[in-house]
Amino acid sequence: MASKFLPYCHARDIFSVDIAFFKKENIKTVLADLDNTLDSYRAKMPSKRVFELKRKLEEANIELVLISNNKEKRVKPYASALGVRYLFSTHKPFKKRLLNFLNSNDIVKESVMIIGDQLLTDVVMANRAHLKVMLTEKIVKEDQWTTHINRLIDRPIRSYFRRKKKLIDWKEKM
Template sequence: MLNSFKPTWMVNSIYQITPEQLKRNNIKTVLTDLDNTLIAWNNPVATEETLEWIELMKASGINVVIISNNKAKRVSKVATILELEFIPNAMKPLQKGFRQAQEKFDLSKDELLMVGDQIVTDIKGANHAGIKSVLVKPILDSDAWNTRFNRMIELKIMNYLIKKNPDMKWRDSLHEPVER
């Protein structure tokens, strides 16, 4: 039952995911969570690293789409600055937002990848939708009040999953050696 929370990959940061890795896996669109995955949860301004990663993806023909449980006003503000498509009110882990993304870009599930920092919403939702997933470490150690409860649950689930799946380790990329 808890295997529905298991990510396809675990990578330290979204910025370590490269177009080459994505193309190797036939990924055409990256669905990314917003808060603590793409940007800090408490700051709507993207870092230089974020901007460079997004430009690299765009230059390589990889779409980046923000899929967030946040309201449209919050997501739109950031997406407009970053010049990205977005799906607000995604209701992750439900399939609503994932279905919207798949239909909007007319892609098969195999061509999508979900990247997020929460297994309870991002990874569980992607798995339920049949989409590959990458769990990344949160950008900040702190969280908004509504995420703190999820983190307590996630800690228990992660401890269980890691015990049952010794291959679940943080990596530097989708296909590179385990972090030392």
């Protein structure tokens, strides 16, 4: 199985990760996917635990930034309510928009970790850009229709990695 699908590490969800892990990895910026990583695509505003996550990261001097393939009208109000920088229409799995964004926002590649629930977009982009990536499980059952085909491909690859014990839980890297 192509290594472009293989994440650096895996977590059930972003909320269950100890902030100390990001510290240990020398992460200064967490680049989180939005839909089904932080919240359901139906959630117009950030949930309480997302605010809590942002606060905990801030305390550790780590910035939370949203990178979403979704449109500005979805991402901007959510990110503004949360008070974080964001990139909409990121065009994952393509890396160009993200790398330009990192450049123009003075974010250093070596100090970021991408977090996302999809192999075909989040993980492939991160690997193409040589960025650390944490794969998570989707937090709600439902997806936007555009994601359905990706899931059909994602599922068997994920199961394969699991069988081969290639998904390394973040705790194993502590």
